[in-house]
Amino acid sequence: xxxxxxxxxxxxxxxxxxxxxxxxxxxxxxxxxxxxxxxxxxxxxxxxxxxxxxxxxxxxxxxxxxxxxxxxxxxxxxxxxxxxxxxxxxxxxxxxxxxxxxxxxxxxxxxxxxxxxxxxxxxxxxxxxxxxxxxxxxxxxxxxxxxxxxxxxxxxxxxxxxxxxxxxxxxxxxxxxxxxxxxxxxxxxxx
Numbered sequence: 001x002x003x004x005x006x007x008x009x010x011x012x013x014x015x016x017x018x019x020x021x022x023x024x025x026x027x028x029x030x031x032x033x034x035x036x037x038x039x040x041x042x043x044x045x046x047x048x049x050x051x052x053x054x055x056x057x058x059x060x061x062x063x064x065x066x067x068x069x070x071x072x073x074x075x076x077x078x079x080x081x082x083x084x085x086x087x088x089x090x091x092x093x094x095x096x097x098x099x100x101x102x103x104x105x106x107x108x109x110x111x112x113x114x115x116x117x118x119x120x121x122x123x124x125x126x127x128x129x130x131x132x133x134x135x136x137x138x139x140x141x142x143x144x145x146x147x148x149x150x151x152x153x154x155x156x157x158x159x160x161x162x163x164x165x166x167x168x169x170x171x172x173x174x175x176x177x178x179x180x181x182x183x184x185x186x187x188x189x190x191x
Contacts, residue, residue, distance in 0.1 A: 001190060003120070004029055006055035006065035008036055011150040016064070018174055019183050024190050027061070034058040039081070044068065044117035047081060049129060057124040064186070068116035068179060070152045072100070072140060074107040083151070093151055097144065100155065110139040114156065114165075118182040120189060130189045134181025138165075149173065 002025045007013055017026050029036070037054035041047040044067040052065035069083030079086035079100070087095035104110070113135045120130040136158075144154035146166025153165035153173075165173055174180055 001025065002027060002061055003190070004032065004034075004055045004059040004061045004063045006034075006037065006051035006063050012066070012179070015174060015177070015179055016066075016183060019180055019187075021187065021190075024187075026064070027059075029055050029059070032059045039067070041067075041081070044081060044115060044133075045119070045131060048117045048119040048131075049121075052119045052121045052129070053124055056121050056126075062120065062122045064118065064120050066116050066118040066179060066182065068114065070100075070112060070156070071115055072104070072112040074109040074111075074140075075103060097152060097155055100140065100152065101143070104140055104142075110141075110157075111137070112140050112156065113137045114152075114178040116178040116182040118179070118186050120186055130186060132182045132185035134178040134183075134185070136165075136176060136178040136181070 004027050005013060005016060006029050008030055013028055020026060034055055037051045039047045041050055047067035048065045052063040055065060056063035069080050071077045071080055085091055087099040115135045118132045139157045139159060141155045141157045141164060145164040146154050149166040156165045
């Protein structure tokens with residue numbers, strides 16, 4: 001079965017492709033010259049639905065979309081849905097990480113989580129979207145550690161593994177990540 005993934009993030013696309021069963025063919029929205037949907041929702045679910053609806057309407061294929069981000073307890077859940085643009089619309093991963101570390105100066109509470117909401121729509125007007133969620137608990141480091149991953153991986157510490165996500169082998173990250181958890185719940189619904 002063919003699905004369009006409502007994303008242009010190459011890291012995310014590869015992570016999802018690596019986790020899908022062989023019978024699922026995942027095409028990027030850019031394969032159809034689809035521009036990214038405006039993320040105007042106020043929640044991860046709203047944004048994932050907006051992206052999936054946009055991709056399926058433009059491609060005619062069932063769509064998979066996710067919205068994910070980092071929730072930091074000491075920052076009242078920020079950056080949340082604004083994780084990829086925490087330091088501004090054109091921010092790089094490095095810019096976002098630096099802003100996070102700057103805002104965390106003096107914070108004793110370091111608990112945080114990566115959260116992912118993934119949806120699948122069979123068609124543009126699907127009245128019963130499949131929604132799956134995953135989260136990964138951890139802590140924010142005081143400085144970056146590791147060279148793998150993307151986004152906030154280098155400052156997200158997993159106490160049970162004594163490493164940042166950026167220090168994990170890709171195979172281990174793909175097994176435990178918030179995105180992997182959500183996708184594992186979604187896979188049984190894919191034709």
